[in-house]
Amino acid sequence: MNGFPDNVNDMMKHIDHLGDDSMDNHFSVGWSLAVDTPFQWTKQVA
Known part of the structure; x- marks a missing residue:
């Protein structure tokens, strides 16, 4: 992230801060597409 x-x-x-409001939590594009299955366009066009 950010190079x-x-x-x-x-x-x-920072293990105790993971998931709290001080972190910018994200995951990769591949995972975001996988969790939106069976919708092709990230649940925008269902």
Whole structure:
């Protein structure tokens, strides 16, 4: 995200904050399409 490489040690410093309001939670496009199955256009055209 934003061109920063993933670093597990840096992520573990924030493990208690994952999922709270201070994080910008997201997942990849592939997963977003997968969870919208069987709708082709992310449930906009059902």
